[in-house]
Amino acid sequence: MMKLYGVPGWGSAISEVMLTLADIPYQFVNVDGFDAPGPQRSLLETLNPLCQVPTLVLEHGEVMTETAAIALMVLDRCPDLAPPVGQPERRQFQRLLIWLVANVYPTFTYADYPERWVPDAPEQLRENCLEYRKSLWLWLEEQLNPAPYTFGEQLTLIDVYLAVMRSWGPRHAWFAANTPKITAIADAVCRLPELHKVLKANEII
Ligand SMILES: N[C@@H](CCC(=O)N[C@@H](CS)C(=O)NCC(=O)O)C(=O)O
Structure with missing residues (x-):
């Protein structure tokens, strides 16, 4: 299953709503506090050097960042959303x-x-x-x-x-x-x- 690293209400919400509409299952990993030094930031940095949310890890471990890129990936699976x-x-x-x-x-x-x-x-x-x-x-x-x-x-x-x-x-x-x-x-x-x-x-x- 995909893993979506995010914080409730932040940019990850855009991807969460898109994945939900497309009926794509995902696990949400809350990295609240990632924008200050600490374990959440260290974790996110290993996946996304810009250390931003959303950061999405696909089923086979590939990392996707950028809400627009994630939107295009969602559209590949669910073209009716455009x-x-x-x-x-x-x-x-x-x-x-x-x-x-x-x-x-x-x-x-x-x-x-x-x-x-x-x-x-x-x-x-x-x-x-x-x-x-x-x-x-x-x-x-x-x-x-x-x-x-x-x-x-x-x-x-x-x-x-x-x-x-x-x-x-x-x-x-x-x-x-x-x-x-x-x-x-x-x-x-x-x-x-x-x-x-x-x-x-x-x-x-
Ligand atoms: N271009 C990125 C922007 C993502 C972004 O800026 N996310 C904010 C949270 S809403 C963030 O992670 N900010 C922390 C930072 O920029 O250090 C996208 O579209 O996904």
Whole structure:
């Protein structure tokens, strides 16, 4: 069985929800505290030199990192979680998948640990990253037309990112006030009974 190294509510939640939707069994290994020196960090470092979650160890011991790479691996096993090949929606799915990890996710890399990058002005970096992240979400909001999901009636892995990331900074209240379409998509995902357990375990609902 796969082993998913993560922390409830953190980036591993994205992969957990995807694996659950695809009905792929996995064992969750909680490495809470991995972002400070200690046994959890030493363990994670042996698998992923960047020491990030999610880190996934596949059935035969191969290590996968990066939520987008894990999403593509999930799609190989469960193609229905993306729009069909050849459709325009497929290309927008690919675009948004990369857009999320190339633009939004790095704002957490820098803002969650600002003292690593700018020891003299960590608060300034945190604040600037948060403002930039808000501008990215506002851009995405303009592109969306939920019905009820990003690509209409078909639930895709983009919806999973939105449901999990909506629970991160700038948090629910900001999304509710500023991005009603992202909120509607995230809410639709959060209502799915088959995700109740995994969303609850990650404090997303
Ligand atoms: N590009 C990675 C980013 C993963 C990531 O930044 N995870 C955060 C937790 S949500 C983390 O492990 N942060 C610790 C660190 O960067 O040192 C992905 O998409 O999986």
